[in-house]
Amino acid sequence: MAKKLKVAIACGGTGGHIFPGLATAHELMERGHEVVLWMAGKDIEHDAVKDWPGQIITIPSEGFQFGLSLRSVGTVLKLHKAYRLSLAPMRETRPDVLLAMGSYASFGPVTAARKLRIPYLLHEANLLPGRAVSLLARRAQAVAVSFEKSRFYLKHRNIETTGMPLRQALQQVSEQPRRERGEGDPLRILVMGGSRGAQVLNQVVPEAIAAAAEKGVAFEVEHIAGLQETAGVEAIYSKVGIRAGVHHFVQHMEKIYPGIDLAICRSGAATCAELASFALPALLIPYPSAIRNHQMGNARILQDFCAADVVAEGDLTTSWLRDYLVSVSQKPERLDRMAAAMKKRAQPNAAGRLADLLEKVGGGA
Numbered sequence: 001m002a003k004k005l006k007v008a009i010a011c012g013g014t015g016g017h018i019f020p021g022l023a024t025a026h027e028l029m030e031r032g033h034e035v036v037l038w039m040a041g042k043d044i045e046h047d048a049v050k051d052w053p054g055q056i057i058t059i060p061s062e063g064f065q066f067g068l069s070l071r072s073v074g075t076v077l078k079l080h081k082a083y084r085l086s087l088a089p090m091r092e093t094r095p096d097v098l099l100a101m102g103s104y105a106s107f108g109p110v111t112a113a114r115k116l117r118i119p120y121l122l123h124e125a126n127l128l129p130g131r132a133v134s135l136l137a138r139r140a141q142a143v144a145v146s147f148e149k150s151r152f153y154l155k156h157r158n159i160e161t162t163g164m165p166l167r168q169a170l171q172q173v174s175e176q177p178r179r180e181r182g183e184g185d186p187l188r189i190l191v192m193g194g195s196r197g198a199q200v201l202n203q204v205v206p207e208a209i210a211a212a213a214e215k216g217v218a219f220e221v222e223h224i225a226g227l228q229e230t231a232g233v234e235a236i237y238s239k240v241g242i243r244a245g246v247h248h249f250v251q252h253m254e255k256i257y258p259g260i261d262l263a264i265c266r267s268g269a270a271t272c273a274e275l276a277s278f279a280l281p282a283l284l285i286p287y288p289s290a291i292r293n294h295q296m297g298n299a300r301i302l303q304d305f306c307a308a309d310v311v312a313e314g315d316l317t318t319s320w321l322r323d324y325l326v327s328v329s330q331k332p333e334r335l336d337r338m339a340a341a342m343k344k345r346a347q348p349n350a351a352g353r354l355a356d357l358l359e360k361v362g363g364g365a
Contacts, residue, residue: 005033005362008095008113012040012061012105016125016270018048020351021101023165027351028358029054036093038086040105057089061105082108083115090116097121097141097362099354106132114139121361123354125164125269127297129153141361144354146269146347147301162354163347164273171348173254174277178339181261186218186243187329190260190280193226198266200313201285202228205264206236208321213240215322217329222256224249261335262328264321267299267310275308276345281338282308283324285316307342 007028011021018039025035035054039045040061049056061082086108098113098120100106106122113120119141124133127147133154137143143156146164166174181187189209193201202225213219221244225233230246237244250256253274263282265271268290275282284302286295302308311320328335347353 003363005096005359006093007033007035007358007362008038008090008093008098008109009035009101010038010098010106010109011101012038012045012058013042013103015044015048016268017101017103017105018045019167019270020123020125020165021099022048022052023167023351024099024354024358025052025054026168027165027355031355031359033359036095038105038109040103055093057093059085059089059105059108061108079104079107083111086112087115090118094118097358099123099358100132100136101125102130102133104132106136110136119361121358123162124150124154126150126294127153127301128292128294130291130294142357144357146273146350147298149301160353160357162357163350164269165351165354166270166273166277168351169252170254170257170274170277171351173258174274174346175348176258178279178343179259181332181335186220187325188220188222188259188261189325190222190224190256190263190265192224192263192265192271198226198285198287199228200316201264201266202226202233204316204318204321206233207318208325209242210236210240211318211322212325212329213242215326217326219243221245222250222260223247267295267302267308269298272298272302272345273347273350275302276342277348279339279343279346281335281342283321284308284310285313286310288313302342302345305341305345307338307345 009021009025011017028035037056039058041058059082062078090112100110101123110120121142122133122140123144125146127150137156142158144160144162148161151159191205209219219242223246234246257278260280263280267284267286284299286299299310303310
């Protein structure tokens with residue numbers, strides 16, 4: 001019988017770190033291991049972990065600032081404080097292994113684990129490694145990546161491609177057959193710009209969809225506007241008679257993805273993994289201010305596989321997108337090819353592979 005481990009998972013900060021960390025945590029608990037979550041004290045974390053049955057340790061953390069400035073000096077002080085605050089609970093709980101999902105929330109727990117000679121494993125979600133993973137990778141026992149090509153951007157002797165862990169509900173629903181679009185059916189579009197929304201997607205995309213509808217294309221739309229105002233978005237769709245559901249946030253995306261023909265969205269690592277899992281073709285508009293332009297890197301990988309189209313935010317105009325949508329609506333076979341290519345990018349047991357690697361590093365395998 002495999003050794004039962006005490007595992008710490010540092011996954012605070014953003015949804016892109018919290019949800020894959022939680023997916024891995026549940027996989028480990030199902031295997032009988034004891035899991036403690038380490039969070040960063042951000043608002044988004046409260047709802048995400050409210051049903052977590054195990055222990056949660058919160059270490060206030062903030063993002064990295066580099067260069068010579070008062071903010072960068074403050075960052076160094078806050079990171080050191082996070083390390084000091086992490087030492088006592090890390091010593092008290094003494095895990096066999098720590099998994100850090102990247103982001104600034106990893107720094108305190110990882111440096112405390114290093115001080116106490118506790119082995120740790122990093123997970124990098126994006127193609128281009130973030131600052132935290134780049135900074136902490138050298139002394140990690142292993143680095144898990146979502147994209148195979150990430151190994152070209154990391155210097156480490158033990159890099160394994162595990163994929164991006166998805167919530168169990170998403171994984172289960174994604175295994176069902178993709179909905180076929182019948183002749184004469186409207187083109188079902190999903191628009192989403194991340195948890196906080198994206199102003200350009202909330203302005204340009206509805207106008208382009210409305211303009212394409214005026215050229216005779218039938219649409220149904222699910223539009224996730226984030227924290228931004230939704231009345232204007234709803235008004236654009238309503239004016240041309242498009243059936244549209246406009247939401248601030250959708251908790252259960254597994255109810256939305258199966259009925260969609262094309263997604264128009266950003267290209268964060270979690271979004272790319274979910275699109276692949278549901279074989280959902282996409283027009284990707286990477287967030288231009290992402291650190292190291294990592295969203296463009298993610299998007300280009302899917303484009304290289306012919307699973308998605310990519311347009312830079314600066315090149316996105318109403319007329320360009322209108323013409324793109326008209327063209328897409330006239331070539332359903334192209335969407336089918338993109339869907340097949342997208343499905344080949346799916347990594348259906350990422351949480352299991354990451355748990356396997358943790359057991360190996362922690363001595364429980």
